[in-house]
Amino acid sequence: MNTPPSARVSFGQTEINWDKLDKRRFYVVGAGLFTGVTVALYPVSVVKTRLQVASKEIAERSAFSVIKGILKNDGVPGLYRGFGTVITGAVPARIIFLTALETTKISAFKMIAPFELSEPTKAAIANGIAGMTASLFSQAVFVPIDVVSQKLMVQGYSGHAKYTGGIDVATKIIKSYGVRGLYRGFSLSVMTYSPSSAAWWASYGSSQRVIWRFLGYGGDSDAKTAAPSKSKIVLVQAAGGIIAGATASSITTPLDTIKTRLQVMGHQENRPSAKQVVKTLLAEDGWKGFYRGLGPRFFSMSAWGTTMILTYEYLKRLCATED
Known part of the structure; x- marks a missing residue:
């Protein structure tokens, strides 16, 4: 393979680079696989969002109470509010993200x-740069989807308005604020998701190398070591995903809480600024207010990240071209 030396894993080829993928199959099969993952994990996003926007008077202070409330009032469909909007925007957003991720990763490895x-360290830097770049490119599509879906997630909850669907939300936002209304919280989204993506991919890339060395792979002795089995590769990738989720969620939850609150505000004339949201959170709960939804966010990022990365690595194996 024409793989940069720094991008190779000396214990056996466990990474498949962008130039060795059937792109058409990659996008088509990937759309189906990631849609399935989103269906499985979407309710966690709904619970996390509701915890972050709940007013001080709302009694629901735990993920369990939020789930119980949703099921009581709306049944299982309540856990999928905004899902149609997310799926509609997820495909183009993921295409942009994954393309930017893989191409930037190769360039970053060559650069360092x-x-x-x-x-x-090389893996952390290259993956971190790639993760941040991919997030920056995908935000143009993702932020409007995020704004609309989050309003649907919290409609009728804690005083938030009700809508008939994603189109209704988008229409009302554009009517009140123009297209810029769909990019409410864009700066904070970039500040949240770009570092989060960088932290996630940097942690994932570096933790794998550390785990492999702990297991006896890596270094000068690799020539005498048998290549790891597929099951071992999957376990290491899963462990890397969990570590990456824990790292990224711990770093970025405060910004995510502020961003979410800004994005779900109603159409009132004097909506609070980011500074005012910060003051409100401090007044209501102190510094711990910035970590509302940390449990669901940690679970979401770890579960989503681990499931996503295993699906992603499996997808690349399925779409790898023959040498």
Whole structure:
């Protein structure tokens, strides 16, 4: 394979680079696989969002109470509010994200190759740069979808307005604020998701190398070591996903809470600014207010990240071209 030396794993080829993928199959099969993952994990996003926007008077202070309330009032469909909007925008957003991720990762590995860095450090830097770049590119599509879906997630909850669907939300936002209304919280989204994506991919890339070395792979002795089995590769990738989720959620939950509150505000004339949202959170709960929904967010990022990365790696194996 024409793989940069720093991008190779010396214990056996466990990474499939962008130039070795059947792109058409990758996008088509990937759309189906990731849609299935979204169906499974979407309710966690709904619960996390409701926890973040709940007013001080709302009694629901735990994920369990939120789930219980949703099921009581709306049944299982309540856990999928805004799902249609998310799925509609998810496909183009993921195409942009994954394309930018893979192409940037290759360039980043080449860029840092001359430096005398350890393999985990190189992986962290290259994956981090790729994750941040991919997030920046995908925000143009993702933010409007995020704004609309989050309003649907919290409609009728804690004083929030009700809508007939995603189109109704978008129409009312554009009527009140123009297209810029769909990009409410864009700066905070970039500030939240770009570092989150960078932290996630950096942690994932470096933790794998560390785990492999702990298991006896890596270093000069690799030539005498048998290549890891597929099951072992999957377990290491899953562990990397969990570590990445824990790292990213811990770092970015405060910004995500502020961003979510800004995005779900109603159409009133004097909507609060980010500074005012911060003051409100501090007044209501102190600093812990910024970590509302940390449990669901951690679970979401770990579960989504682990499931996504295993699906992603499986997808790349399915779409790998023959040498």
